[in-house]
Amino acid sequence: MSGHRPFLEVSGITVRFGGLVAVNNLSFEVQRGSIHALIGPNGAGKSTTFNCISRYYQPTEGRIVVDGEDVTHHAPTRMAGMGIARTFQNLELFGELSVYENVLLGCHSHSANTLGRLLRRPSGEIRDLVDSLIERVGLMHDRDTRAKELDFGHQKLLEIARALALKPRLLLLDEPAAGLRNRDIENLDRLLTELSEKDGITVLLVEHVMQLVMSISDRITVMSFGQKIAEGTPKEISENPTVIEAYLGK
Ligand code: ADP
Numbered sequence: 001m002s003g004h005r006p007f008l009e010v011s012g013i014t015v016r017f018g019g020l021v022a023v024n025n026l027s028f029e030v031q032r033g034s035i036h037a038l039i040g041p042n043g044a045g046k047s048t049t050f051n052c053i054s055r056y057y058q059p060t061e062g063r064i065v066v067d068g069e070d071v072t073h074h075a076p077t078r079m080a081g082m083g084i085a086r087t088f089q090n091l092e093l094f095g096e097l098s099v100y101e102n103v104l105l106g107c108h109s110h111s112a113n114t115l116g117r118l119l120r121r122p123s124g125e126i127r128d129l130v131d132s133l134i135e136r137v138g139l140m141h142d143r144d145t146r147a148k149e150l151d152f153g154h155q156k157l158l159e160i161a162r163a164l165a166l167k168p169r170l171l172l173l174d175e176p177a178a179g180l181r182n183r184d185i186e187n188l189d190r191l192l193t194e195l196s197e198k199d200g201i202t203v204l205l206v207e208h209v210m211q212l213v214m215s216i217s218d219r220i221t222v223m224s225f226g227q228k229i230a231e232g233t234p235k236e237i238s239e240n241p242t243v244i245e246a247y248l249g250k
């Protein structure tokens, strides 16, 4: 499917945890190759929305369509094969393994090898891919450092490199700039812009660092209490009175 169809279509999803409605009839579309941000106060339902798209949570209502395919009932394990990669708000890395090994494991979904064999004897092609990704996120000087020894910001960059190892078409990033220093944020800005413009990867990110959101996003969806309260370009969002009151003005 191509043409003008959005790459990701979230239609009327609702997620309940007991009596709590974490996401309430949420709809938005993400255009192919664009950078789309999901913002809003803590508890707004952003991570829950991510968990639905990556299939960790089942929405009680609604539909999720990726590149024309309804994935609402797909098992999470099918998502990698569809080219959907994600990072987590709270990191999920292998702390005892090196930067290199963590990225290498990210190649598993498109490698014919078992995990053990992939770690012991990766092909030259895979090794080159892993090194190019480590270079790309700026971690080459820490290539052989154990993940748990990196500071938090660099662990986040490592998570992105590992997600890229999957050769994704859709990259879901949950607060990638949290804990990053200014210089790392500038690098992240450049990296994400390049992934979208040069590699044509569609990026959906949850982020609180407004400097980054406003700089890189093509469109922004704003959530509060599980609902969409606004959507638009960075300029429209930064001037929207409802958004300023619910979120930006604080
Ligand atoms: P955000 O990422 O926007 O900060 P979340 O999606 O993490 O918000 O959470 C939305 C709401 O859902 C919050 O009230 C949170 O406490 C609740 N919530 C999230 N995950 C669960 C869960 N697994 N069980 C129960 N409540 C949850």
Ligand code: MG
Pocket: 046, 047, 048, 089, 206
């Ligand atoms: Mg969250």
